[in-house]
Amino acid sequence: MILNEISIINYKNIREATLRFSDKLNCFVGLNGQGKTNLLDAIYYLSFTKSAYNTIDSQNITHNEDMAMIQGRYIFDQVAEEEVISCGIKRGVKKQFRRGKKDYKRLIEHIGLIPLVMVSPQDSELISEGSDERRRFMDGVISQYDKVYLEHLMQYNALLKQRNALLKQYEDHPLQAPTELFEVIEMQMVEHAMYIYAQRTDFIQRFVPAFQEMYATISGDSEQVSLLYTSQLQERDLLEAFARTRQRDLIVGWTTQGIHKDELEMRLGDYPLKRVGSQGQQKSFLLSMKLGQAIFLGKPILLLDDIFDKLDAERVERIIRLVSSEQFGQIFITDTDRQHLTHMLDMMPHRASVFQVSNGQFNTL
DSSP states (O other), X not given: OEXXXXXXXXXXXXXEEEEEOOSSEEEEEOOTTSSHHHHHHHHHHHHHSSOSSOSSGGGGBOTTOSEEEEEEEEEOTTOOSOEEEEEXXXXXXXXXXXXXXXXXXXXXXXXXXXXXXXXXXXXXXXXXXXXHHHHHHHHHXXXXXXXXXXXXXXXXXXXXXXXXXXXXXXXXXXXXXXXXXXXXXXXXXXXXXXXXXXXXXXXXXXXXXXXXXXXXXXXXXXXXXXXXXXXXXXXXXXXXXXXXXXXXXXXXXXXXXXXXXXXXXXXXTTEEHHHHOXXXXXXXXXXXXXXXXXXXXXXXEEEEESXXXXXXXXXXXXXXXXXXXXXXXXXXXEXXXXXXXXXXXXXXXXOEEEEEEETTEEXXX
């Protein structure tokens, strides 16, 4: 998967730009707030039909403009001809996503077409924000190669929302709660939950070796790390659990059982990473998760946004050697420090494109 060219109009602070890329390494250097991350976010948008940072589409349109456009020209595996993916965003109007000249009827149809992994400072939320972010990490990876999983996840979340609304409706009158209606919702939730649980279990079993290999390389094999997936479904029948806890759920007003309570524990040695890991160890752990994800997905587009902060020189050196290897495909990397990028270019055997970024404008170096 190669992104040959991107054209952008009115996306955040990028008013107009057309950039042609190297098929291996693309570097963007400039001060903070100049548009480097916005360029990566535009590439992310073409893969996931949304921004990595702003969930409200209109907030991604340049201030005082009515619309934004992003268009990418891709070379897909085994296909020589370019294929165009484009998106139009207009205030007050539903966004349009198009493959070639054909509009998508449902945006979910596009997910997985352009595999992509983004590494950014926002990844620290995987540690600081707890289980919700870590579940989203699992779901995001699996959804890129299993559209059936995404359908099950969407259905489960819709049913969970429906059950929670019903709990709220009867929390002041729990004895009047309609048992039959709860049972119908819960039976459907179990069906979707079982598929989600099975796919998460399979993913973790296959993903952890790649993650641990990445961490061993970055850390110099000096520390042991692990990811432990835990779920209520490992020890109980979910349908019985729904029935058993229904009265308690009516009191608290939300669903206490289900795969939305699953956890992914991040451990350094025998202890939680958040408690014992230094800033460098935590960043190395997160980088290893994302680079492991790239290995797992098979050379997706890799976006590396400001990855060298809080890392010592030895770890920076190992990361540069790692991402420049044949294990990874096309890479887009940003940094405020030209020295990092110069060092990377000196080590890379591949042709690279380098851009200076200033106030939303891109100049080739």
